[in-house]
Amino acid sequence: MSLPEKAFPVSWDQFHRDSRALAWRLAGINGKWRAIVCITRGGLVPAAIISRELGVRLIDTACVASYHDYTDQGELQVIKEISPEILADGGEGVLIVDDLTDTGKTAQVVRAMLPKAHFATIYAKPKGRPLVDTFVTEVSQDTWIYFPWDMGFTYQKPIADDHRG
Numbered sequence: 174m175s176l177p178e179k180a181f182p183v184s185w186d187q188f189h190r191d192s193r194a195l196a197w198r199l200a201g202i203n204g205k206w207r208a209i210v211c212i213t214r215g216g217l218v219p220a221a222i223i224s225r226e227l228g229v230r231l232i233d234t235a236c237v238a239s240y241h242d243y244t245d246q247g248e249l250q251v252i253k254e255i256s257p258e259i260l261a262d263g264g265e266g267v268l269i270v271d272d273l274t275d276t277g278k279t280a281q282v283v284r285a286m287l288p289k290a291h292f293a294t295i296y297a298k299p300k301g302r303p304l305v306d307t308f309v310t311e312v313s314q315d316t317w318i319y320f321p322w323d324m325g326f327t328y329q330k331p332i333a334d335d336h337r338g
């Protein structure tokens with residue numbers, strides 16, 4: 174896969190606000206989530222914010238990896254399974270949290286583990302959207318979302334530099 178055309182950079186501040194916006198929506202759906210399952214590693218950050226907002230203290234991880242080389246998605250590997258206590262009744266009352274859904278492959282695999290759980294992400298692209306129950310912002314499929322934990326400060330060329338004859 175080549176680099177997507179459009180860039181959507183997200184600051185820590187924006188990510189915190191968007192995670193809180195997701196927490197508001199989730200609080201309206203269920204006042205008492207039984208547990209949160211976060212999909213590592215990207216789900217760790219929103220799960221920390223959402224668990225704080227919703228007062229959920231039972232938190233587990235589903236450890237999967239798919240993008241091995243920046244934007245190239247390889248075979249999806251499950252590195253660590255969800256604990257039996259959470260899997261017990263198909264995940265009734267359980268909230269699954271990830272930072273985004275892109276092709277929906279990760280969501281499909283984790284949903285199959287917890288068919289009754291509620292799947293929430295901060296961002297969603299059109300292909301993954303049908304697999305997510307609640308999200309905050311949709312971006313187009315040809316957009317790459319740049320998360321603050323992957324970024325550093327770099328020099329930016331003035332816009333006019335690319336528009337001179």
Ligand SMILES: O=P(O)(O)OC[C@H]1O[C@H](OP(=O)(O)OP(=O)(O)O)[C@H](O)[C@@H]1O
Nearest residue numbers: 213214215239240274275276277278279
């Ligand atoms: O909808 P999909 O096409 O499956 O892509 C979405 C997944 O890809 C990224 O995780 P990644 O596997 O890169 O691992 P990371 O969270 O450890 O960065 C992201 O955090 C989602 O979990």
Ligand code: HPA
Nearest residue numbers: 240275316317318319320
């Ligand atoms: O747009 C994205 N940004 C960061 N990580 C990702 N993993 C899949 N899609 C993306």
Ligand SMILES: [Mg+2]
Nearest residue numbers: 213214215216
């Ligand atoms: Mg991930």
